[in-house]
Amino acid sequence: MRSISAETIAKAVAEAVIQVNTHLPGDIQAALERALSIETNPAARCSLQILAENACIAAEDKVPLCQDTGMIITHVELGQDVRVCGGLLEEAINQGVRDGSRRGHLRQSIVKDPFLRINTGDNSPAVIHIRLVPGDCLRIMLMAKGAGSENMGQLTMLKPAAGIEGVKQFVLKVVREAGGNPCPPIIVGVGVGGNMEKAALMAKEALLRPVGEPNRRPELAQLETEMLTAINGLKIGVQGLGGDTTALAVHIETFPTHIASLPVAVNLGCHCTRRTTIEL
Amino acid sequence: MKTIQAPLSKEDVMGLTVGETVLVNGTVYTARDAAHQRMAAAIEAGDKLPFDPQGQVIYYTGPSPAPPGRVIGSAGPTTSGRMDIYAPLLIERGLRVMIGKGERNQAVKDAMCKHGAVYLATVGGAGAYLARRIIAATVAAYPELGPEAVYRLEVRDFPCIVAIDARGNDIYER
Numbered sequence: 034m035r036s037i038s039a040e041t042i043a044k045a046v047a048e049a050v051i052q053v054n055t056h057l058p059g060d061i062q063a064a065l066e067r068a069l070s071i072e073t074n075p076a077a078r079c080s081l082q083i084l085a086e087n088a089c090i091a092a093e094d095k096v097p098l099c100q101d102t103g104m105i106i107t108h109v110e111l112g113q114d115v116r117v118c119g120g121l122l123e124e125a126i127n128q129g130v131r132d133g134s135r136r137g138h139l140r141q142s143i144v145k146d147p148f149l150r151i152n153t154g155d156n157s158p159a160v161i162h163i164r165l166v167p168g169d170c171l172r173i174m175l176m177a178k179g180a181g182s183e184n185m186g187q188l189t190m191l192k193p194a195a196g197i198e199g200v201k202q203f204v205l206k207v208v209r210e211a212g213g214n215p216c217p218p219i220i221v222g223v224g225v226g227g228n229m230e231k232a233a234l235m236a237k238e239a240l241l242r243p244v245g246e247p248n249r250r251p252e253l254a255q256l257e258t259e260m261l262t263a264i265n266g267l268k269i270g271v272q273g274l275g276g277d278t279t280a281l282a283v284h285i286e287t288f289p290t291h292i293a294s295l296p297v298a299v300n301l302g303c304h305c306t307r308r309t310t311i312e313l
Numbered sequence: 314m315k316t317i318q319a320p321l322s323k324e325d326v327m328g329l330t331v332g333e334t335v336l337v338n339g340t341v342y343t344a345r346d347a348a349h350q351r352m353a354a355a356i357e358a359g360d361k362l363p364f365d366p367q368g369q370v371i372y373y374t375g376p377s378p379a380p381p382g383r384v385i386g387s388a389g390p391t392t393s394g395r396m397d398i399y400a401p402l403l404i405e406r407g408l409r410v411m412i413g414k415g416e417r418n419q420a421v422k423d424a425m426c427k428h429g430a431v432y433l434a435t436v437g438g439a440g441a442y443l444a445r446r447i448i449a450a451t452v453a454a455y456p457e458l459g460p461e462a463v464y465r466l467e468v469r470d471f472p473c474i475v476a477i478d479a480r481g482n483d484i485y486e487r
Contacts, residue, residue, distance in 0.1 A: 076474055079334070083436045083472070091441035097387040100377045100440040100460075138386055140377035140460045150347075152459055181392050181414075181437065213485060214392050214415040216437040272437060273415060273485055274474065305438040 035112070035169040037313050039120025039128075042171070045311045046129020049175045050105060051137035053307040054097040057088040060243040061220075061281070061306060068218055068271070068278040077276030084304060098305050102139035103177035105130045105159035108238065114169035123161050126173070131155040142180075162234065174241050176308040182219065182301045185211035188233055191295040200225055200297050201260060207299040208264050208280070213273015216303035218281045220244060221264065224298040227288035236300035239284035241308055248285055257283045271304075316470070320368035321409045323429040329475050331482035335433065337471040341370040341412065342453060345391055347461035349399040356402050363454030363463055367407030373414075375460040376450070377440070385450045385466070387440030390414040393432070397421050404430045412473055416485045426481045433473035434484070446471045 062085075069081040091098040107126055111117075117125070133139070134156040143157065144150040166172075187207045191199045204223055211219075224235025247254035260283040270276030281304070290296065317325065319339035329335065342364055344352065355362055373393050377386030393413030400411060401424035409430050414437040425432065435443060449467035456462050476484045 076332070076334075080436050080439075083439050083442055087436075087439040087442035090445060091387070094383070094441060094444070095380060096383070096441045096444055097377050098441055099438045100375060100387040100389050101391065102377055102387075138378045138380045140375060140386070142375075142460070154459075179438075184392070212416050213434075213437075214394065216414070272434065274434065274476075275484070303438055 034114055034116050036116050036118045037171055038118055039122070039125035041313060042117065042122065042125040043128040043132065045313060046126050046173065046175065047133035047136065049173070049309050049311050050130055050133025050139070050177065053175065053177050053309045054102050054137055054139060055091050055095055057091070057098060057305060058308065060245065061304070062088060064244045064281040065218070065304060068281065072271070072277050074270055074274070074276030076274045077271035077278070080271045080274070097137070097139060098307065099179060100140055101179035101181060102134070102142060102156070103179045103307065104143060104183075105156065106176045106178055106237065107159050107161050108174040108241065109161060109163045110166045110172040111163055112168040112170045113165055115171050122163070126159055126161055127157040130157045130159050171313040173311040174308060175311060176241065176306070179303060182215035182303040185215040186236065186298070186300045188229065188296070188298040190229065191297055193293065193295045195295055197256065199295070201263065203297050204260060204299055205263060205267070207301070208269070209267055211301060212269055215301040216305070217269055217273060218271055218278045218304050220302035220306050221260070221280050221283045222300040222302060223283065223285045225285060225287045225296070226290035227296060228291070228294065229296055231288055232296035232298035233300070235286035235288060236298035239286045240300060240302040240306055242284045244282045253285050253287065257285050319370045319410070321370070322368065323409070326409050326429055326431045326479050329431050329478055331475050331478045331484050333475045335473050335475060337370065337412070337433070337468055337473055339468065341372045341466050341468055343372050343374050343376070343464040343466060345373055345375045345461055346395055347458050348455055348463050349396050351455055353399045353402055366403045368409055369407075370410040370412065371403065371408060372412040372466065376464065377460070379450070383444070385444050385447050388444045388447055389440035390435050390437050393417060400424065404428050417477060422477060422481050422483065425477060425479055429479050431475060431479050432477040434476035435471070435473045443471065
């Protein structure tokens, strides 16, 4: 049994919270550069150039990439041979969120209650998903998710007869309705199968995959490519002002489902989908 | 590129056309959901607004706190559509310019055409870049709202695109 202290976890989370908010992930930076190299719309080109400069300025000025420093979401993979000592795992993560938000001068974006709407003042709590895995490591995939893109997500329970075509039409509908709001060029996370909450969780997990890394199953990788072409055909474009690139990638995740069900969830990530991985 | 100086007259905004890029200079006020809710309540109750909207510019943003030695933190636009329910009330009272990101509804466009106002879009997710164009920031109202307080900002060459002009032409309509 390996011991990892709650303090170590809190420190690592605090660092990660600051890091993701000031440094654009390399895969997204590369994807934005590719988008600029093929873009023909002048307004979109101008926005993409500003975004490239924004990433440099954020790192240089130690200022967040976006003022919406997001809600912190953690996907935790806890090795079965790990014991968290000196505190509770979830409390350690929330302590890290509080410390990182204070030290990184992040915006206070979380309210205590959805109806009363009083700010917690420290960006806690995070949304925490925990999965037990073999081994003695602790892996935390951490995302700072802004509401502009999160608010544009949708879920539907299709009839199995709707099939692949039904899934495609739903994803296109979600992206079309979102328009310029989720800060395109977006990453489109799609969860198909399982049940209601499993589909939603997979749609979020799909955003953690590096941009452009295809699904391991060739037929799903093919579907991702087809969907990306169809989405870019909508010509919503960077910031919704028109142009060639509406999405940088479509990532689809699937899971076994009920004979009567075809759940589909779509979670959109903005052009600044901030995530990082902590390994302890 | 055209430069505009706040505050603006009706004639100033009538001269702006959809798709045109503009650099905004002068004083702009920030307001997002909670501040709009308070201003709408003040109008309803017949109370005074924290600033007279006549000729003014509202920027839909909730900046992150200023790190030591800086004027402001990250300060990009938030989704304007959430303010659609409140915007006509302010446009009726002379608000000339709104800055944000994303589509607006028909009621906002109708008010813009009727009273003479424009909607400018700036680059969402470019909060660090845009912060460098803000040269002063003070809290003007509702300090208890924290990031949702109304700030009075001085901006210099703040880059925007005319997304909806005062004739109702809309860049988002495809």
